[in-house]
Amino acid sequence: MSWVTKTLNSTLGRKLIMALTGIFLILFLVVHLAGNLQLLIPDEGESFNLYAHNMSINYFIRSVSIINFAFILLHVVYSIVLTRHNKKARPVAYAEAKGSTNSTWASRNMGILGTLIFIFLLVHLRGFWYRLKFGLPDKVMVGDAEVDNAFIIVVEAFKNPIYVGFYVLSMVFLAFHLSHGFASAFQTLGLNHKKYTPIIEKVGLGFAILIPTLFALIPIVMYLQSI
Amino acid sequence: MNLTLKVWRQKNASDKGGFREYKVKDISEHMSFLEMLDVLNEELLEKGEDPVHFDHDCREGICGMCSLHINGKPHGPLQTTTCQLHMRSFNDGETITIEPFRAKAFPVVKDLVVDRGAFDRIIQSGGYVTVNTGGVPDANEIPIPKVIADEAFDSATCIGCGACVAACKNASAMLFVSAKISQLALLPQGKVERKERAEKMVAQMDAEGFGACTNTGACSAECPKEIKLSNIARMNREYFTASVTTENV
Amino acid sequence: MILDSKTPSGPLAEKWTNHKFNVKLVNPANKRKYEIIVVGTGLAGASAAASLAELGYNVKAFCFQDSPRRAHSIAAQGGINAAKNYQNDGDSVFRLFYDTVKGGDYRSREANVYRLAEVSVNIIDQCVAQGVPFAREYGGLLANRSFGGAQVSRTFYARGQTGQQLLLGAYSALSRQVANGKVKLFPRTEMLDVVIIDGKAQGIVTRNLITGTIESHSAHAVLLCTGGYGNVFFLSTNAMGSNVTAAWRAHKKGAYFANPCYTQIHPTCIPVSGDHQSKLTLMSESLRNDGRVWVPKTVEIAEKLRKKEIKPADIPDEDRDYYLENKYPSFGNLVPRDVASRNAKYVCDEGRGVNETGEAVFLDFRDAILRDGEDLVRSKYGNLFDMYHQITGENPYKTPMMIYPAVHYTMGGLWVDYNLMTTIPGLYALGEANFSDHGANRLGASALMQGLADGYFVIPYTVGNYLATQPYDKPSEDHPAFKQSEEEVKEKLERLLSIKGEKTVDYYHKKLGKIMWNYCGMARSADGLAKAKSMIKELKEEFWTNVRVLGTEEELNQSLEKANRVADFLELGELMIDDALNRNESCGGHFREEYQTPEGEALRDDENYAYVAAWEYKGENQDEQLHKEELVFENVKLTQRSYK
Structure with missing residues (x-):
């Protein structure tokens, strides 16, 4: 076993992967949100469609999206690997455990939360990304370029109150x-400092x-606009 | 006060075990929790029943031998050791659930007694400064800034009781391991072998079958000696730095 | 047998240096041919096992706890003395030696004490090198404080957890040798006998506490580092598991037991709160640096206090008796432990005790808090105050602490010569288990010093001197002596299980404790001791016919473990009484009411009792035979201790 696999297979290494991918996904959320917010620009989806188009032709963006x-x-x-490992570490459960007195609910249920988010992600990808990529989206003219009308897919989807x-x-x-x-x-990466950790926690x-509020605002606004 | 105790009984390591209920009467609020169990055991002995086995020794909160998961928390409701928990923390008529610490790496030996030898093996893997007796420099030749010494001390106060493992939803031993790695990484005496130490101790921790860390903070919140979570971050730092910079391919 | 202390000749300051040069050495390549057993893993045991393994010997280390780190050395709070003179306040090896001999009321062996003072400086160096986080000044150098009975600041400390930090240091050194394969560790294993072959200690018989298996281990030398016997009093500051069994079984095999009556009663413990009490908790003596000890001047006020009609804070200074400050102006609250304890007893006997049981005095931090502020007091004693608060439910920042003396340390132990060897060749005793360095009274912060001195710096030299004369071969564990010993051990356990009587082990232990505390505690008298002796005899008989131990031998059986230990305590108790009766004087931790000065201070009899009383076991229910090692003082003048 090389030192790389040895490190990454340790409990600490696995957590490192969770942290690094997590931070990347956090950054991705910001970029994604910046794009989504353009849905709220009252220009019949022009900026959003242009943005979606530019995303799809930029090689850098496309490689980043693969990453x-x-x-x-x-x-x-890795979350599955770690969860299985962690379950094995306590084969007999406590009859009574008061986790709520020593930790937050979210921290104890990251797996469940992650699973729910993952289900959302699948539905989300099926509804938007898949239809853009593999469906036959309508075309629309933005300036003098013909681009996929991503905006209309979103508008349609957010007419459904259940969705x-x-x-x-x-x-x-x-x-x-x-x-x-x-x-x-940050804690997993070892970035803990008396001065900065409280800031990191607040941020x-x-x-x-x-x-998430801004993300959630978009479907709400669009739904309200649709009725 | 009168209490109902729901106690885990298990004859030996291979026995399946289960809870049994006992009643104790006229418990003084000044008794320590273990003294309350002493009362129970005296009664059981008089009745000709096998007393409840539990680990304990110093009964002043420092040896780390007492354990017990009481009403869903290691060492019970207060952030202290079971031997320093007094019955004034409980109410008359209460039912108290008493379980052993649960972890694959802490197998039950009998009743509430568990085997925490894994902690010894982790220390053996690198929790020391390699220095033989004699031939060391004068103590004052190694000046250590007070703040560093104090921080190292905070980490060094770990009593190895295993409450961190017991509290962690993953039965992770990171707080224990990181406390020792931190203490020795902070001090100049320990810095020399800090990298090797981090690699070896983490490897041993994993080999013992402890879980990984989810940073819930339960370990630190339950630690009788208030070992801080920042130790775990420091351990991570030490370990990752060691992984990429040592020559151990 | 004539007791030969084997003290080297020559001037005091050169004895140890000369001795180290004169001892026989074992060639490094031959060290690995020897096996040494170390029983107990406290400061003495862990440091000895680690140091010997580093030298190349093969070591087997045993402890009854689940880990070597649990040994009761861990509970020592205050600090460790060393003659470093870092504070430029006039300390020196000789002064530490002098203070220790004087503090021990001139009942210790000069050469041993001098060696202790001499190596004390190395201990600090060693511990710092291991990463022990001693308290430091802002400049980064080590801090010191003055401690119980010393007029110089020579005590190194690690908050109120010095014992813990030192033990973890020794434990880490031990762990390193376990990893190196030089030490084989046997946790949860209790030594039940020492095996003598050809007049030499050649191994031990143990019980695996988990499986109950009786096992033999042969070796070239056996080191007993098994601590003191304070638990003979049932209530003491010792850990619940602390016991005399290893030392006592060795005694029964021929090792003399020295000065068993010297027990230290520590003045600053949390008072007893009821019959349920299983142990007593010590508050570090360092508290006496800033806390002031007092009781009300009159019995009337004390009575009001006991009935909770008034609060301690309501009592004006003119109604308070700061009895230690008044009686001992130069030492004040810092008088040695025996003096402080006895005076607490006096004022309580007068009816001036301050808690419900009438057995407590105040230790008041009001003035320290006024002078230095609560923050500074908290930084010095925070953890002790918290501990007090947790146990008693009272906040010592607001109301004075209550303290009362409790059994803490036993100066007596197996008799050893200068090499720490008992009267059985090849059998050594280190740390509290031996009698050697503290005389009749131990000074604060000296126990840690002695344990580590014995383990790190004495035994590595002296054990070689013995082993160099021994063949490499050791007897097989199938040797008839081992088998016979195993049988005896098993037979005793079976006997305990077969009694199936009415009363529990704790019942007998508590009874024994009460007898010892009442008649062989802080004050002793010939009449009381004689009475106690017959009471113990009766109790012992009853124990062996009416004790109830359940379960079997072949399992984890904590009642059986306890019964086996209490059986030995019962025998030891008798010997302590004999020793106390024999010593017709008062000295240090042994106070005979018949022998006191008009002011009530201990009155020694140097003419007749300046000797070590070493007792030889003569068989079941037989009186033991007294052997005397005369103490010769060439470097200190025997004076009446005065702390006025």
Whole structure:
């Protein structure tokens, strides 16, 4: 076993992968949100469609998106590996355990939250990404370029209150996941300092509230606009 | 006060074990939790029943031998050792559930007694400074800034009781291991072998079958000696740095 | 047999240096041919096992706890003395030696004590090199404090957890040797006999506490580092498992037991709160540096206090009796432990005790907090205050602590010569298990010093001197002597299990403890001791006919373990009484009411009792035979201890 696999197969190494992929996904959320917010620009989806188009032709963005998918998978696979390992570490459960007195609910349920977010992700990808990539999206003219009309897919989807509800709920899960995951990633990387950790924790909490709220705001606004 | 005790009984390591209920009467609030168990055991002996076995020794909160998972928490409701827990923390008529610490790496020996030898083996893998008796420099030739010495001390106060493992939902031993790695990484005496130490101790920790860390903070919240989570971050740092910089391919 | 201390000749300051030069050496290549058994893994045991393994010997280390790190040395709070003179306050090896001999009331062996003082400086160096986080000044150098009875600041400390940090240091050194394969560790294993072949200690018989298996281990030398016997009093500051069994079984095999009556009663313990009490908790003596000890001036006020009609803070200074400060102006609250303890007893006997049981005095930090502020007091004693608060439910920042003396340390132990060898060749005793360095009273912060001195710096030299004369072959564990010993051990355990009586082991242990505390505790008298002796005899008989031990031998059986230990305590108790009766004087931890000065201080009889009383076992229910090792003082003048 080389030193690389030895390190990455240790409990610490596995956590390192979770933290690194997690931080990457946190950054991805910011970029994704920046794009999504363009849905709210009252220009019949012109900016959004242009943005979606540019994303799909830029090689850099496309390679990053492949990395992104890989990291999502890595994050999921390693979480499963770790969870199985952790379950084995306590073969006989306690009859009574008061976890709530010593830790936050989110920190103890990252796996469940992650699973729910992953289900959302699958639905989300099926609804948008898959239809853009493999469906036959309508075309629309933006300036003098013909681009896929991604905007209309979104508009259609967010007319469905059940889907909007599912989306918003999933953002709540995401918020809880981030509320622990953000600061936890830094801790795993060893970035803990009396001066900076309290800042990281506050930023993490702010991030966990702000980003999912903005994400959730979009379907709500669009749904309200549609009725 | 009168209490109902729901106690885990298990004849030996291979026995399946299960809970049994006992009643104890006229318990004084000044008794320590272990003294309350002494009362129970005296009664059991008088009735001709096998007393409940549990680990304990110093009964002043420092040897780390007492354990017990009481009402869902290691060492019970207070952040202290079971021997320093007094019955004034409980109410008359209460039912108290008493279980052994649960972890694959801490197998049950009998009743509430578990084997924490894994901790010894982790220390043996590198929790020391390689220095023989004699031939060392004068103590004051190694000045250590007070803040560093104090921080190392905070880590060094670990009593090896295993409450961190017991509290962790993953039965992880990171707090224990990181406390020792931190103490020795902070001090100039320990810095010399810090990399090797981090690699070896983490490897041994994994080999013992402890879980990984989810940073829930339960370990630190339950630690009778209030060992801080920052130790775990330091261990991670030490370990990753060691992994990429040592010449152990 | 004439006791030969084997003290080297020559001037005091050169004895150890000369001795180290004169001892026989074992060639490094031959060290691996010898096997040494170390029983107990406290400061003495762990440091000895580690140091001997580093030298190349093969070591087997045994402890009854689940890990060597649990040994009760871990509970020592205050500190460790060393004659470093870092504080430039006039300390020196000779002063530490002098203070220790004087503090021990001139009942220790000069040469041993001098050696202890001499190697004390090495201990600090060694521990710092291991990573022990001693307290430091802001400049990064080591801090010191003055401690119980010393007028210089020579005590090194690690908050209130010095014992823990030192033990973890020794434990880490031991662990390194386990990893190296030089030490084989046997946790949860209790030594039940020492095996003598051809007049030499050649091994031990143990019981695996998990499986109950009786096993033999042969070796070239056996080191007993098994601590003291304070638990003979049932209530003491010792750990619940601390016991005399290893030392006592060795005694029954021919090792003389020296000065068993010298027990130290520590003045600053948390008072007893009820019959349920299983142990007593010590509050570090360092508290006496800033806390002031007092009781009310009159019995009337004390009575009001006991009935909780008034609060301690309500009592004005003119109604308080700071009895230690008044009686001993120069030492004040820092008088040695025996003096402080006895005076607490006096004022309580007068009816001036301050808690419900009338057996407690105040230790008040009011003035320290006024002078230095609560923060500084907290930084010095925070963990002790928290501990007190946790146990008693009272906040010592607001109301004075209550303290009362409790059994803490036993100066007596197996008789050893200068090489730490008992009267059985090849059998050594280290640390609290031996009698050697503290005389009739131990000074604060000296126990840690002695344990580590014996283990790190004495035994590595002296054991070689013996082994160099021994053949490499050791007897097989199938040797008839081992088999016979195994049989005896098994037979004793079976006997305990077969009694199936009415009363539990704790019942007898508590009874024994009460007898010892009442008649052989802080104050002793010929009448009381004689009475106690017959009471113990009766109790012992009853124990062996009416004790109830359940379960079997072949399992983890904590009642059986306890019964086996209490059986030995019962025998030891008798010997302590004999020794106390024999010593018709008062000295240090042994105070005979018949022998006191008009002011109530201990009155020694140097003419007749300046000797070590070493007792030889003569068989079941037989009186033991006294052997005397005369103490010769060439370097200190025997004076009446005065702390006025």
